[in-house]
Amino acid sequence: MELRQLHYFLTLCEHLHFSRAAEALGISQPTLSQQIKVLEDEIGMPLFDRIGKRTMKTAAGDILEKQGKAIQQAVANVQAELKDLQQEHRGHLRVAVLPSDLDYRLPPILTHFYESFPHVSLAIISSVHIVQRVLANEVDIGVALAGEVCEQLCVEQFYEESYALFVPPTHELASASFVTPTQIATLPMMLYPTGYVGRQLLERWAQAQGIQFTMLLETGTVTSLFELARRGVGVTIQPLRLGTHFQDHLIALPIHPSPTRTLAIYYRKDKYLSQAAQKFIEILLTHFN
Structure with missing residues (x-):
């Protein structure tokens, strides 16, 4: 044959x-x-x-x-x-990441990566179907929420974080030490659209708490969500660490009990992981941990 x-x-x-x-x-x-x-x-x-x-x-x-x-x-x-081996740190690397909310974390990771692999062509692909794209060999590495299990994939969980409620300094709850699910249910909420992984996580949390969000607005851009919250249009729930980029304009209120998420790296078990891919994973883990 x-x-x-x-x-x-x-x-x-x-x-x-x-x-x-x-x-x-x-x-x-x-x-x-x-x-x-x-x-x-x-x-x-x-x-x-x-x-x-x-x-x-x-x-x-x-x-x-x-x-x-x-x-x-x-x-x-x-x-x-x-x-x-032949190219000596050249070639291509395709990485799928969650839309919007990883944008602010990538620049230091990419800067560090290019110090070691300046000649590698790197494609960062924003996607809500990361596991499927890794399985289809459309990307080499995926960075997504942990939870999806597939025997064809290696899954490395590397970071867990809590969510917070973001409100402008003028909001009536801005001075509170924390907020409860019952309080959140009454607020005009702005979130990612239905179908986004982060939205699904928050919907599951709300269901477990016995509440429903009072939805005001949906958008796939985290910058818009934070900017609209800053202007007092509504409030948003986002990963706490993400809000550090907007801390001069918004108040991050802890939620009790809080939604949490775990990030994971996905790649195929049966596929050779290039030196560039291995280095990218190493830098990613170092950055978050």
């Missing part, structure tokens, strides 16, 4: 349609059919059932697909590791 044949086979598994798979591969349909036939003859059993216009994998096809993906990833790992 050649790697080229395996690539053809896995592409056909993805499309389950000879014409579309051949188009994706940039070859003719007869060529693809002939290569699959050679592979089936070598294995000694059919890999696909062709029922009318439908193409379906056989049991043998399922087995080869599972093992073939592992082989393909192993080859990619070897190539990546050799390239990593």
Whole structure:
């Protein structure tokens, strides 16, 4: 079995349609059919059932697909590791992070990273679907909230933090030592939109406390949330440490009991982690801890 044949086979598994798979591969349909036939003859059993216009994998096809993906990833790992060695701290690194609220923490991390890897092309991708993007190999590392468990991923929890209620100095609660869920329920609340991970965490906390937020406004930009709170439009609940960037204009009130979140690093177990990726993780852990 050649790697080229395996690539053809896995592409056909993805499309389950000879014409579309051949188009994706940039070859003719007869060529693809002939290569699959050679592979089936070598294995000694059919890999696909062709029922009318439908193409379906056989049991043998399922087995080869599972093992073939592992082989393909192993080859990619070897190539990546050799390239990593050859390039001497060059290449590309893709990191997915939570939208908005990590923005203020990234500059010192990136500055430190580029002191060690000045020639690495780094892409920071804001996403609410971080685990899915790591699994799909769209990014090398993901930084997200802990909680999602997947046997294909390594998950390193590295930082836990509490949330606080942010109000302007003129707010009636500004001098309080803390606020309760019951008090929060009556306030005009401004949060991330529904579907954002941080919003889901706060909604679960509110449900556990037996309250509902009185929603005033939703926006995906943390800067807007803090600026609107500063102007007295409403209040917002955000990670306490994040508010240090706005401490001259807002009061951070502890919440009892407080929502908390744990940040985690996600990466694939079966994928080679480049020296640049390892260094990025090391710097991230040092920065937060």
